[in-house]
Amino acid sequence: MKKTKRYKSIDKRVITEGEKIDFTLYLSNETKTSMTLFLQSDSVVDSGEKFRLQQMERLYIEDEDSLCYEAYVQKHIQSIARAEDIPIDSKALIIYERATSVINEMFHNPESLETVKNTKPLVNTMVEVILRDSSAIESLMKITAHDYYTHTHSLNVSIYALTLGNHMGIEGSELERLGMAAMLHDIGKSKVDYEIINKNGILTEEEFDTMKNHSHLGHEIALKLGISDPKILSGIRHHHEMINGRGYPDQINGEKISPFARIIAVCDVFDALTTRRSYKNPMSTFEAIKLMKESMHEHLDMTILHSMIHMLRKR
Numbered sequence: 001m002k003k004t005k006r007y008k009s010i011d012k013r014v015i016t017e018g019e020k021i022d023f024t025l026y027l028s029n030e031t032k033t034s035m036t037l038f039l040q041s042d043s044v045v046d047s048g049e050k051f052r053l054q055q056m057e058r059l060y061i062e063d064e065d066s067l068c069y070e071a072y073v074q075k076h077i078q079s080i081a082r083a084e085d086i087p088i089d090s091k092a093l094i095i096y097e098r099a100t101s102v103i104n105e106m107f108h109n110p111e112s113l114e115t116v117k118n119t120k121p122l123v124n125t126m127v128e129v130i131l132r133d134s135s136a137i138e139s140l141m142k143i144t145a146h147d148y149y150t151h152t153h154s155l156n157v158s159i160y161a162l163t164l165g166n167h168m169g170i171e172g173s174e175l176e177r178l179g180m181a182a183m184l185h186d187i188g189k190s191k192v193d194y195e196i197i198n199k200n201g202i203l204t205e206e207e208f209d210t211m212k213n214h215s216h217l218g219h220e221i222a223l224k225l226g227i228s229d230p231k232i233l234s235g236i237r238h239h240h241e242m243i244n245g246r247g248y249p250d251q252i253n254g255e256k257i258s259p260f261a262r263i264i265a266v267c268d269v270f271d272a273l274t275t276r277r278s279y280k281n282p283m284s285t286f287e288a289i290k291l292m293k294e295s296m297h298e299h300l301d302m303t304i305l306h307s308m309i310h311m312l313r314k315r
């Protein structure tokens with residue numbers, strides 16, 4: 001029996017002129033009842049085709065080509081970020097979706113060098129978008145997930161850390177390294193019992209002790225992946241240290257906690273408070289900042305928190 005082909009709509013603006021596609025592109029008639037071939041797989045998109053694409057309303061690929069399409073977006077993510085014809089909200093969405101998928105792979109396969117390699121261009125792209133467009137933070141914040149999952153939490157924290165780091169004057173490769181540390185900060189959770197990570201409720205003391213292992217497990221994974229940058233490593237290992245020295249795993253205090261770890265800690269708490277969990281409603285930005293400012297002096301670096309408040313006010 002002949003298999004019926006399924007199609008999905010894609011963002012036509014990601015198709016880059018002069019690049020080869022390894023999936024077939026289709027157009028649909030007005031009623032979407034039939035598909036017309038537009039460009040065969042293995043073709044290089046020329047300027048005429050790119051122009052014709054711009055006039056089209058929608059573009060489709062076959063469902064079974066989804067992975068090839070995702071790899072294409074991944075490969076061209078930097079040129080997509082630079083494209084003048086893609087509005088910032090759409091760019092933010094494309095980057096966010098790609099990054100979510102890379103982080104999912106990373107948590108499923110935490111010791112794969114390949115997956116970690118994939119996170120790098122994404123972090124760099126986020127840095128580039130944030131630096132090029134002052135409204136990027138707004139677009140990215142609009143789409144940050146509102147329900148708490150470890151994977152999306154890692155992405156939200158890296159978006160906050162990058163914008164906050166940029167606001168604090170961190171630049172270039174230093175900012176990219178901060179983004180990497182934030183993206184990987186909870187990677188150790190991939191080694192903690194799934195039941196504990198996804199528990200529908202507050203953890204028991206014993207479960208919490210197990211959960212606490214994630215920061216040093218994350219540090220171990222990062223070392224295995226060949227990450228040797230002490231700033232990235234400390235961002236992962238020390239994001240749960242507290243200013244008063246009562247955090248974990250090493251109970252270090254104040255400025256002994258690296259700036260990366262202190263920035264990630266602020267972003268980590270902010271995201272945890274502003275996302276929904278099965279046992280709590282999300283706080284608004286205002287409520288979260290108020291709570292952090294009033295009751296977390298012992299925990300967070302208040303200078304960094306004030307930078308975040310200043311950054312959020314400027315939006």
Ligand SMILES: [Fe+2]
Nearest residue numbers: 185186239240
């Ligand atoms: Fe954590």
